[in-house]
Amino acid sequence: MSSYIFKLIFICFLMLFYNYSLANYNDAIDNYNNQKWHKAKKLCTYELDDFKCINLLGVIYLNGLGVEADYSKAKIYFLKAKKLGSKSAEFNLGWMALxxxxxxxxxxxxxxxFNNYNLKDALVKKNKNELKNITKDNLVKLKKNNLISKYGYFYTNYIKLEILFKSKINIEKKIVPNISEIENKLKLFDTVLIKNNADILAIRENILKEQEIFIKLLIIDIDQDLDKFKKTITDVYVILQNYEINNI
Structure with missing residues (x-):
């Protein structure tokens, strides 16, 4: 009986600790989303065993949010979060290398x-019967051709362009009047990945999740500055326009 009581107390302690850590992380995210970078950083500094918080600290230093941008510190945080099992950190490390x-x-x-990031997600979904089996040969093929990293780069910029293209400023000013050429490139790129047995929907979903906060920050930063908006949407459009899909 005493052993049972001890285990019960121990489990309750773990649950309290988990709830405390989760509350701190949720508070940190709330402050992050409200651009209270210092508060988010302070809250997560106390949670250095929580890979979500460690990854968030990496994002803060990567983008210089309330602190001076420091790629070295960002990478240290991402590597630690990755070691603790963070998929997001895998993506961020891939982005830094790219x-x-x-x-x-x-x-x-x-x-x-990027392959590790997508493999982890695929294995989770596979267990839920939501994703087709990804074979080792396919992953080797994807790695050899750098398709995942290149697609990640292209699709991330495409997301930005699509949101900026549909924004009120662009509709009124018609800075970029048409993106059909870019949309056709994306379809062609999709075809290339599908031929290599990649799950386009899963890859897109992962990128969308990872880029959600970055895109919100981008919109906040340029929404009230027409010159900055023009430069941003033009730069992104030119990047995608000059991207040679046929040579990948």
């Missing part, structure tokens, strides 16, 4: 992180 943030551009490294 964009050359604090390091040289490394497509092999980016591809590795």
């Amino acid at each position: 964009k050359g943030l604090g390091e040289k551009i490394n497509l092999d490294s980016a591809s590795k992180y």
